[in-house]
Amino acid sequence: MQRCPQRWIGKPVRRREDERFLTASATFAGDIDLTGQLHLRIVRSTQAHARIAGIDVEEARSQPGVRLVLTGEDLTGIGTVPLEEAGYHEIYPNLEAFTQPVLAVDRVRYVGQPVAAVFADDPYLAEDAAELVSVDYEPLPVLLDPVSSLESEIDLFPGYGNEGARIEKAYGDVDGAFAEAAHVVCHEYTVGRHSGVPMETRNFVVQPDPSRDILYIWGTVHVHGNMRVLSRILGMPETSLRMRHVEIGGNFGVKGDVFPEYVVAAWAARRLRRPVKWVEDRQEHMVATSHAREQVHRMGLALNGAGEILAMRDEIFHNHGAFFRQTEPLVSDITTGIVFGPYRVPSYEATLHAVFTNKTPLAAYRAPGRYESTFARERLLDLAAAAVGISPVEIRRRNLLRAKDLPWTPGIDIVHEPFHFDSGDVVDHFDRALSEAGWDEWVTEAAALRAEGRYVGVGFGVLMDKGGLGLYETGSVEVSPVGRVRVLTGASSVGQGVETVLAQIVAEQLQLDPQLVDVEHSDTELVPDGIGSWSSRSTVLAGGAARMAAIEVVEKAKRLASTMLEVDEADLQLADGAVTVRGADSRLSLFEIAGRWDAYSARLADDQPGLRADAVYRNNLMNYPYGVTLVQLEVDPETGGHEFLRFFTTAETGRIINPMTTRGQIIGAAVQGIGGALYEEFTYEDDGQPTATSFMDYLLPAALEMPDVDIFTTEDAPSPDNPLGAKGLGEVGIIAVGAAVASAFDDALGDGSHTDRLPLRPEDIFMRCQLTHKPRS
């Protein structure tokens, strides 16, 4: 019996995290200053591909205040930065060959690659000395594009070739379907290279314990995974690498690796027995923190006369850049397994070429594989609609998954797990979304305005996300006699509001105010095992673990109270954070119970002291939120500028824990989706020199570029695969933005062009306007 059903779950509880940020008491790694610390400056490759004929560090080494200068030669013993998951080897057989050395040895493979490391008493000395390191490069031919790299004679990894892996996923008779189709449409789509670009660059501080072989580390996002990887490369037990809590100023997937810079900092701190601090500047960040996205999709659709999809085929060229990083095998795998989206695709074949080039290595970035493939699929569906002669809305209606199609288990694996879409009704959601947005009026209005000579268009994209992954998460709940509840979680707070959400979930179980609940995370000393926050997994997995632990705490409280109150356990119930006796006045608050069960009393009874439970929640089933993003915009033909008139994103979310944080996630994702669609791109000269290494050239949307985002959510299909019924909502808002924006631009310009490349940059739009616009005068 639950006395207060849903007292906190589903409520817009204010974010616990914000007080720190609003009162400026939040501490980032860059704020950590340790007595005696050295500052690290990395010497980076100025060449995209070259042999290192020699490195002269003598002048740098002799500068006053310089304590150490390292090159690749000094670190050959420790090898390359390994990937965490052994399971990746099943996807990429020669994974080790493609991992990155800490400092380059013999050869550099991208501009920005760490070549040497200078440690000095202050950051300015370090930077000045780094400029005195002289590297003798012998340039080698450069490969930048994944398609041409795959075809090239130039062998970037001799003995292994330029294709790190080829991933193929298929079901059904694709060839047969294409042979008998009434309509076949094919097109090539490209999503350019951009990335998460968090406000905080990478920052890393490492302090050796002066008397023990232990390193204290501030600045990693995925503390447990990074602990495991650093353990392996440094040869130190995992518990000797103690990752400490700091705030993370954004991650979005690109900042979670063990980076070469972290390894060299840790190695030197351990050797010198002095703290080392590394603060990345923005220019370094733009060439050396992981990039993302760059993919080419050659996609085909076979349809029958009624516009129903018979088959989908996609050949994907994924530009890994120069090396593998942590999450990349996942990105390739997910991309290959999710191109079909929330559609009833009877046969399917996707082949992904994981190709190396001479660019910065890639990482996962918010909705990896989904943003790219959704752009391609939704654009191609618009073409297919035209070929069939029906509207873009109608072709979705005829192909989106309906309740009666579920469970949809076409027989394909995605990250070792069968794709299993098991609840909801996508067509129904789609129809309600259009109706809620007033889509028909948008269309009518745009047409009317175009008739007035204005360049107004509409477009939409349908999306399916996947949340979850990572098998398990840890969670503990501890009631302190001083009147606080502590939740320890393997998740991390990267802006998504996980502290608030977990406080709500635990408060719900303990039936007390979430303001009494503190959530601790990203601290391997308090939380020895965990997986972390990525892949929209925290609410489901960390929430599941915290919930389990809270339930166990309530059980223990009742067991103890039964003895303390001398009452049968069956007569006890929980109400308002206290165990009460049915039909009597006796009560013991959870805090009182915890206080009475002190170390001595508990151990005497062969029990654990206090009121605490540790849980591991296992769930490797992904969940699949879906929705639509709809856009109405106007282009200024004189300048190529644009204005969003309407921006509407919908999602079937499963059970929402906190509508306020959900809203924040969707708006934040929309910003980044717009960035990837219209502004952000890492551009290169032919010789591999990056040309967007500052915010002068890498355009980032800011508040002025942002539309008002309207949001519509349905909770019709709570996930049947977790007790909260929740789905991962961290990425859903970004997925269809590229497709919707491209469609709306094509509609607004009415020039017959089919946008097949993102970003659609301001200069591209301006050029199209120049070609189509007839000035009124």
Next chain:
Amino acid sequence: MQRCPQRWIGKPVRRREDERFLTASATFAGDIDLTGQLHLRIVRSTQAHARIAGIDVEEARSQPGVRLVLTGEDLTGIGTVPLEEAGYHEIYPNLEAFTQPVLAVDRVRYVGQPVAAVFADDPYLAEDAAELVSVDYEPLPVLLDPVSSLESEIDLFPGYGNEGARIEKAYGDVDGAFAEAAHVVCHEYTVGRHSGVPMETRNFVVQPDPSRDILYIWGTVHVHGNMRVLSRILGMPETSLRMRHVEIGGNFGVKGDVFPEYVVAAWAARRLRRPVKWVEDRQEHMVATSHAREQVHRMGLALNGAGEILAMRDEIFHNHGAFFRQTEPLVSDITTGIVFGPYRVPSYEATLHAVFTNKTPLAAYRAPGRYESTFARERLLDLAAAAVGISPVEIRRRNLLRAKDLPWTPGIDIVHEPFHFDSGDVVDHFDRALSEAGWDEWVTEAAALRAEGRYVGVGFGVLMDKGGLGLYETGSVEVSPVGRVRVLTGASSVGQGVETVLAQIVAEQLQLDPQLVDVEHSDTELVPDGIGSWSSRSTVLAGGAARMAAIEVVEKAKRLASTMLEVDEADLQLADGAVTVRGADSRLSLFEIAGRWDAYSARLADDQPGLRADAVYRNNLMNYPYGVTLVQLEVDPETGGHEFLRFFTTAETGRIINPMTTRGQIIGAAVQGIGGALYEEFTYEDDGQPTATSFMDYLLPAALEMPDVDIFTTEDAPSPDNPLGAKGLGEVGIIAVGAAVASAFDDALGDGSHTDRLPLRPEDIFMRCQLTHKPRS
């Protein structure tokens, strides 16, 4: 089947700890310097007893660099420093009334009591400003002596009186025995006030987490107990108080409390959000760190005509000083329950008056209650021998416990546990000890030398110690794939060699080299629960826990190897740190097994990752080592100086884990025993002003004063109460030193005096020589 019986246990493995000290990489709290730290200086009472009429802090507060000045008024909300153990209340009903405020309010009770606290940017500013704090004292009458305090009309704690508790322990018909005795001897013995005086004074560094309500703390000895006490007084959850490892430069029982200085430092750091460092200077240490020992024993013995003890009676006046501190209730309880020593005492009555005075509060100091009561008992036995007309050796032979007397359970509790002496043969050990020492020759030789006019004497004391207490200890063993084994223990390293001993115990179970085993402790982040190192408990309790965890690790390794090697578990055995298959070549080292059982594999199988076990070892049975200390010395009658000619200590030790660390413990204890017998005393003027506040006046024995200590141990009676068969050996070497030295001086001087007060200071000896010595010329 154990392939390598006792490969490491019992071997003189070199101390793991020493490398840090010898290479100067050991870090003490005083070495911790944090960016932005403030320095604390305590303003201490200059009066032994006074009303505070007013405190003027304005001038101090206005000094440049001073950030905060606190007085008791600012801290009234947090109350007094609580004691940890709820169980103490059973011994001392009004405990709370006698605990110490963090800063004095209204009244000061001893010279050195904290009155105000100054926080400044550097320690010199803080000290200068502290001198500007002006306190207006109105002196009150002073009580210094426990006997007169008990009788005084002056009420130190109005409403409670000066007797904090009266503890009575008795069995048998004592009155009857005294009435019918052939011989009755009675005498009053006094042991003066001295203390542990560790090389490192108290040092305490506290750092608030800048974004969370968490304090990181360096410098506490008993990290878990201190965490629990600080949690209560600060109102913070225990896991918000994160005690970090530093080396401890000696404790000996006197430095383990939560002291008022720690609380004020933590309180201010939390409020100011800045790190606070406190380094105690030696003069502060001598008045403000806990003192120890001061007791008066009024003891009587009833014997029959054969010199067999019929009854023992003792009235003890224990001078608590001004307040209760953590371990004091234990000291009083243990004293009352252990006066009889290893003798067959058929009836017994001891009454202890726990009396408050205007001196520094007491704490436990190495062998509390045993050093004092053994001095009294052994001296009185010497008197009894004379009364009966037998030798001091003979009276022991007739009364010490024999194998046939065991188990000796006279029906008395000591710290909530029945006194239970269950193994050995004290007479046998005593005889072997005398024989091993060559006691008869010592006696003959001394007599011969005295006949030559030299002042040579012999003396001995028989001792019984008790090891253990504290109910349980925690221990974890973790095998890291990188080739190290980590032991996590609730014990702490305070110089006793626990890291080495635990490494041996675990290496024995895992059958690998103890050099591969790292022991981590005193770190609440790595070890969330524990009790700590005091009461000679670490080998038995922490060793028991580490052994349990190691056994579980071996079991888990076999279970995993059985699957990995596809072999029945029954066919597996452990050899040289690897699981091997009987009759086959297959083997997996523990490190390989740990590496294969990574987070993903283990969680997939619903198991904990890695190769680790966490154990809680419970054992509240104390163990009772026993032995003799024998001394031969010569006094220089001209100066009162002396020279130890022979110093011999024996012990029945149970199973010894490491004879080298055992030897170190016994020698270290002997030094401190000599200090307490001949040098160390906190002396006072009548108005309560301490007169021994530096090493000019408080005499500490150094290398020059030390004899060569010969040691003889027997391992005839392994403790039946723990699987190691071990006993606590940290205190055994100090216990009988006072008795033996006093006896030898009396023998050497031959002046008929009976030394009944310790220390026997150089000036006392000189005065006695002046009275007795006839210069030869």
